[in-house]
Amino acid sequence: MxxxxxxxxxxxxxxxxxxxxxxxxxxxxxxxxxxxxxxxxxxxxxxxxxxxxxxxxxxxxxxxxxxxxxxxxxxxxxxxxxxxxxxxxxxxxxxxxxxxxxxxxxxxxxxxxxxxxxxxxxxxxxxxxxxxxxxxxxxxxxxxxxxxxxxxxxxxxxxxxxxxLAACAKKLEKGFSKIYQSYFIKRLQKKIIDKMKIMALDKHIPITQHQIKNLTTLHRFDHQVTAPLHGFDGVDDYYRQAxxxxxxxxxxxxxxxxxxxxxxxxxxxxxxxxxxxxxxxxxxxxxxxxxxxxxxxxxxxxxxxxxxxxxxxxxxxxxxxxxxxxxxxxxxxxxxxxxx
CATH class of the missing domain: 3.40.50.1820 (Alpha/Beta hydrolase fold, catalytic domain)
Known part of the structure; x- marks a missing residue:
């Protein structure tokens, strides 16, 4: 053990x-x-x-x-x-x-x-x-x-x-766990912004690069980026199905x-x-x-x-x-x- x-x-x-x-x-x-x-x-x-x-x-x-x-x-x-x-x-x-x-x-x-x-x-x-x-x-x-x-x-x-997934997203918004959330959010933000520079994503996620930088929690990022990009009806539907x-x-x-x-x-x-x-x-x-x-x-x-x-x-x-x-x-x- x-x-x-x-x-x-x-x-x-x-x-x-x-x-x-x-x-x-x-x-x-x-x-x-x-x-x-x-x-x-x-x-x-x-x-x-x-x-x-x-x-x-x-x-x-x-x-x-x-x-x-x-x-x-x-x-x-x-x-x-x-x-x-x-x-x-x-x-x-x-x-x-x-x-x-x-x-x-x-x-x-x-x-x-x-x-x-x-x-x-x-x-x-x-x-x-x-x-x-x-x-x-x-x-x-x-x-x-x-x-x-x-x-x-x-x-x-x-x-x-x-x-x-829903419970884990909430945990990452609390205490020291926020440090880990911040690390992942910055990497995810950079990746989606880099992608927006070379292809049109507005039909999939009606959100600007500036707005993406303001998505400071995984829950918000998943609701406004991950879920719509992959065909889910919002973050709750995504977390439930995944x-x-x-x-x-x-x-x-x-x-x-x-x-x-x-x-x-x-x-x-x-x-x-x-x-x-x-x-x-x-x-x-x-x-x-x-x-x-x-x-x-x-x-x-x-x-x-x-x-x-x-x-x-x-x-x-x-x-x-x-x-x-x-x-x-x-x-x-x-x-x-x-x-x-």
Missing amino acids: FSPPWWAKSPHIQTILPSLMKVLRPLLKRERLELPDQDFIDLDWLSKPIDNQPIILMFHGVEGSADSHYIKRLLSKCKSINQCALVHHYRGCSGEINRLPRAYHSGDTQDVQISLEHIKAHFPHNPIYAVGYSLGGNILTKYLGEHKDNSLIERAVVIAAPLQ SGLPFLAHIAKPTLVIHAKDDPFMTEDVIPSSSQLSPHVSYELHNQGGHLGFIEGGSPWNPKYYLERRILEYLLPFSSATQRDRTSASPIRCSTPIPQ
């Missing part, structure tokens, strides 16, 4: 420190997928699979990429054990503005299915395992619940997913969900009751860990992490590489009780 060192008990240290650490990213090979609507998404491959080796597919968080600290750490671990892996970038997240007014959102599973079908067409005998972080975890949860037995993903790990929590009960493939109770992005509304969990879902709720942190040891200058070890232990339980770590790992159980 995860337990933080004394110097990393604060949720904000857990959340911020990993993003400040230098992590070398392994060399990746980019593959561009042309989409049916004339847009594109990019896949970054660590390596292609051999024989019947599983493929680990990673979904990043809001405004993330293959350069996100949590992605780079898992890629590095996969490289060390010669494990095939790749990163699915959402539209506009691979370093190049996408071609259409729309971008991506928390419930966007259509592009996920396109990536999966592409991978399966080229590697039909290799099982696909998936890891979703934060927004990517919500998307992955929704995909698994939507497709049930027909999911092209055989095993999955969902980490720090904002499964109840939240992953209702889809947990329908998942039919083995899935591990990891949450930290002190995650500064979330509230207890993201914690599912036992009745909301499919029999195929294992739920790990920790008292501490922050948002995508889970520092379990080392020092402030060289932290050691729980997530990569736990992810690979779950996805590759019979791998000799993960067996070496199993002596220090605990079976799945919750630090705090799951509501009934």
